Amino acid sequence: MAYVDHAFSISDEDIMMGDSSYAIRSRPPIKEIAFAVALLVFGSLAIVVGSIMAANRVGGDRAHGIFFAILGSVLFLPGFYYTRIAYYAYKGYKGFSFDNIPAV
Template sequence: MAYVDHSFSISDEDIMIETSYSVSNRAPVKEIAFAIVLLLFGSIFIVAGIVMATHKIGGDRAHGIFFAGLGSVLFLPGFYYTRIAYYAYKGYKGFSFDNIPSV
């Protein structure tokens, strides 16, 4: 019989170990609203920046790049936390409303 090292394996017993913190499944409304606002403004700024960079509306290429960069900075955390909130709401394993930081 071959030797199997179980010191680094993860079993159901490891997952079932009680932790010192409690998991509340109450939705943090203020934080989720902030994440959605970041997502929406980020999307709008990215689209406006791309349109400005291609000289379709006012401004020049530098303004378009700035708006697209600002939109990216707003979009990324907004998308990340909105995704966590959605998956926690749907009940996916490993996602909880506790993963969203408080504002």
């Protein structure tokens, strides 16, 4: 069995008793959630349009469509991630909070 040093561990009493700088928000961050949803929507649209452009060679050659699809995926990924956090925090899943969404 390994030795565990409890000198630097944080217990529940330390969090409850100590002066904490935790801020409890009473309402969800509307601007941040709207920004995440906008990234999700525009990223999805850009992926679809870029794929159509690449398949049909619309708006130039195939490289323009591939670039547009890659740009859409760059928008889609953070939008999906933070929209998912906001949805799970709204539904009350354990481990998800509106505090996990960074301020804009």
